[in-house]
Amino acid sequence: MPPNTWSVLDFEKPIAELDDQIAEIKRITAVSGEDRTEDIAALETDRDRLLAEIFANLTPWDKTLLARHPKRPYTLDYARLIFDDYTEIHGDRLFADDHAMVGGIASMDGRMVMFVGQQKGRDLKDRQYRNFGSAKPEGYRKAMRLMTLAAKFGRPVICFVDTPAADCSVGAEERGISEAIARSMMHMSTLETPIIAVVLGEGGSGGAIGIGVGDRVLMMEHSIYSVIPPEGCAAILWRDPTKGKEAAEALQITSDAALKLGIIDEVIPEPLGGAHRNVDLAARNLKSAITKHLNELEKLSISKLLDQRYRKFRCMGAYRSRQAVEVSA
Amino acid sequence: MTQWFGGKASRKAARKSADALPDGLWTKCPKCNEILFNKELEKNLRVCNKCGYHYRLGALERINMTVDDGTFIEMDSDLLPSDPLEFPEYASKVNRDTAKTGLSDAIVTGTADIGGIKVVIGVADFAFMGGSMGGVVGEKVVRAMEAAIDAKLPVVMFTASGGARMQEGLLSLMQMPKTCAAAARLNKAGLPYIVVFTDPTMAGVLASYASVGDFIFSEPGALVGFAGQRVGQQAQVVRQPENFQRAEFQLEHGMIDRIVPRREVRSILTKVLQFCGFDKEENDAA
Numbered sequence: 015m016p017p018n019t020w021s022v023l024d025f026e027k028p029i030a031e032l033d034d035q036i037a038e039i040k041r042i043t044a045v046s047g048e049d050r051t052e053d054i055a056a057l058e059t060d061r062d063r064l065l066a067e068i069f070a071n072l073t074p075w076d077k078t079l080l081a082r083h084p085k086r087p088y089t090l091d092y093a094r095l096i097f098d099d100y101t102e103i104h105g106d107r108l109f110a111d112d113h114a115m116v117g118g119i120a121s122m123d124g125r126m127v128m129f130v131g132q133q134k135g136r137d138l139k140d141r142q143y144r145n146f147g148s149a150k151p152e153g154y155r156k157a158m159r160l161m162t163l164a165a166k167f168g169r170p171v172i173c174f175v176d177t178p179a180a181d182c183s184v185g186a187e188e189r190g191i192s193e194a195i196a197r198s199m200m201h202m203s204t205l206e207t208p209i210i211a212v213v214l215g216e217g218g219s220g221g222a223i224g225i226g227v228g229d230r231v232l233m234m235e236h237s238i239y240s241v242i243p244p245e246g247c248a249a250i251l252w253r254d255p256t257k258g259k260e261a262a263e264a265l266q267i268t269s270d271a272a273l274k275l276g277i278i279d280e281v282i283p284e285p286l287g288g289a290h291r292n293v294d295l296a297a298r299n300l301k302s303a304i305t306k307h308l309n310e311l312e313k314l315s316i317s318k319l320l321d322q323r324y325r326k327f328r329c330m331g332a333y334r335s336r337q338a339v340e341v342s343a
Numbered sequence: 344m345t346q347w348f349g350g351k352a353s354r355k356a357a358r359k360s361a362d363a364l365p366d367g368l369w370t371k372c373p374k375c376n377e378i379l380f381n382k383e384l385e386k387n388l389r390v391c392n393k394c395g396y397h398y399r400l401g402a403l404e405r406i407n408m409t410v411d412d413g414t415f416i417e418m419d420s421d422l423l424p425s426d427p428l429e430f431p432e433y434a435s436k437v438n439r440d441t442a443k444t445g446l447s448d449a450i451v452t453g454t455a456d457i458g459g460i461k462v463v464i465g466v467a468d469f470a471f472m473g474g475s476m477g478g479v480v481g482e483k484v485v486r487a488m489e490a491a492i493d494a495k496l497p498v499v500m501f502t503a504s505g506g507a508r509m510q511e512g513l514l515s516l517m518q519m520p521k522t523c524a525a526a527a528r529l530n531k532a533g534l535p536y537i538v539v540f541t542d543p544t545m546a547g548v549l550a551s552y553a554s555v556g557d558f559i560f561s562e563p564g565a566l567v568g569f570a571g572q573r574v575g576q577q578a579q580v581v582r583q584p585e586n587f588q589r590a591e592f593q594l595e596h597g598m599i600d601r602i603v604p605r606r607e608v609r610s611i612l613t614k615v616l617q618f619c620g621f622d623k624e625e626n627d628a629a
Contacts, residue, residue, distance in 0.1 A: 180550075182570030184583055188596045192546075192569045196523055196554035203524035204531070219507070219516060220550045220569075227520045241516040241547070242509045250509070250571075251431075265512050266428050275427070277513045324524050328485065330517035331478035332427035336420075336447075 021084040025068055025076055029287065032061040065287045074262040078244060080236040081215045085290040089131035089174040089214060090116060095297035097122050100129065106155035109189060114145040115153030117160045128164030130157045130225055131174030148181040151194035154224050158201050170208040170308055173225045178243060180221030195224035202227035208311035208319060210304055213237045229323050230307040233269040235284040240267040277330065372396050388605045397562050397605055399542055401444065402451040402468035405501060409609060410455035410464065417453040419486050422479045424448050433510035440471045448479035452487040458613030459623035463491040467503040476548050477508035481518025484552055488525040497535040497616055502553040506546025522552035535619035537612060540565050540590060558615050560603045561590035
């Protein structure tokens with residue numbers, strides 16, 4: 015079995031076949047010296063057309079799979095590409111260092127920032143080390159500690175969200191995972207420095223919003239952001255976790271939907287076929303979006319910034335008023 | 344973030360006892376099976392006099408039990424849920440629970456006196472879509488806190504919820520930061536924020552405005568936790584302590600200030616409000 019078969023999604027298979035053909039021709043011609051650039055160009059055109067076609071028709075469930083793609087760039091992959099320097103800072107000074115929540119001081123084009131984000135693991139061992147990107151109370155408390163430092167020294171905060179959910183183990187419950195998330199949101203709502211939060215892959219409910227209270231909230235094009243994982247929703251509503259596909263439709267978890275609902279400020283475009291097909295380009299897009307928003311936010315006074323942040327979340331939510339109903343009736 | 348709890352058996356028991364109450368003479372305690380006369384049960388604030396089991400209460404029932412007679416004035420009763428995602432079966436569930444409870448959503452807010460001290464109070468109702476927090480609940484909580492800031496009043500919240508209302512998708516998730524941001528303002532205004540957990544207080548509600556009170560109390564035996572059983576089971580199979588996610592477990596781990604039986608809630612609230620510098624005279628003067 016080719017090594018990358020497990021990491022190819024069903025709807026990516028026709029693309030992967032063309033990729034393999036192209037790679038095969040390149041391998042042969044490298045040995046034989048034969049010139050087949052035209053063949054390669056034709057195949058590449060075919061592949062890109064197919065990519066465009068497939069990616070124009072992705073369902074919310076396809077997007078869910080893409081957001082969880084095993085080859086998808088993770089928080090530290092982006093950090094390596096967008097920061098010219100990054101020094102990790104560990105621990106919550108209370109209990110432990112959470113490997114699912116990373117952070118530290120970073121420099122982006124010479125601009126010093128505090129960086130916080132959830133980190134998933136790539137291989138089995140790494141995934142366990144990172145607890146599958148599910149942070150524990152100590153992760154949120156570490157995040158709060160780093161953000162406090164950022165505010166103290168007048169540096170902006172950049173949060174990368176990529177988590178299936180916060181950790182729901184007995185230990186997390188014992189140490190107050192709910193309190194940690196609630197406190198973190200409360201803390202962020204009054205933090206006296208600009209905050210930019212970006213959903214890179216999975217924006218999993220409370221685990222995501224726990225570091226997601228930003229002046230600007232952005233999403234990578236093929237990321238998802240949801241109040242509950244589609245499978246969990248299906249398990250509760252229909253008692254059938256296999257109905258994730260239907261739940262993904264109903265929950266409106268794509269970046270487009272979040273933009274329409276007014277939850278996020280911008281969708282950051284990904285390269286054709288998803289961020290994993292061209293990580294450098296994805297990182298460039300991410301960096302230029304962050305830079306643009308930071309430039310805007312740094313012009314605001316702290317009181318204006320905090321006022322806007324409060325109003326931003328204050329306005330979110332849907333309800334009707336009885337009077338309005340009567341008027342329209 | 345939304346869970347429904349208690350398994351089929353206890354849900355059935357809760358439904359059965361609720362059905363039995365209006366016309367029946369007696370009801371059976373779902374915990375100890377004691378036969379309880381409804382009149383006695385009412386007199387005992389719907390707590391089993393044998394085992395201390397605390398029945399779940401409707402919001403209005405709890406308000407009547409908690410505040411000084413005739414002092415409750417409801418706020419924002421005009422807010423109704425909407426269906427922003429046109430989520431399957433949501434509208435019909437709202438209609439069903441509106442008919443069942445007589446409420447427009449899962450929380451009732453207003454002003455009232457407790458021991459002669461004026462407060463802003465919010466009481467959640469689990470019978471309305473599992474007490475889940477959607478746009479109406481989030482908005483009412485925030486308006487209650489903002490009203491308290493304007494009038495310089497303390498806030499008392501009784502929570503009962505399965506979590507965020509998933510039928511409103513991301514919009515309901517955003518009620519978490521929204522309510523926490525309002526709680527931050529309340530805190531900055533130097534006003535007391537007292538939370539009383541009732542059965543159950545879970546997930547998106549526990550992980551937001553419920554957990555940031557200055558004082559956090561809980562009724563005994565209340566289910567209080569982050570991930571509900573159905574979601575938890577799916578996520579991982581682990582050995583759980585016997586009282587896992589009960590109020591007593593949370594007390595043991597330092598998440599709750601004190602477990603307060605129902606008949607002591609009024610006196611504890613009065614005591615805490617007095618500690619925070621609020622008393623009867625001051626309010627009378629104001």
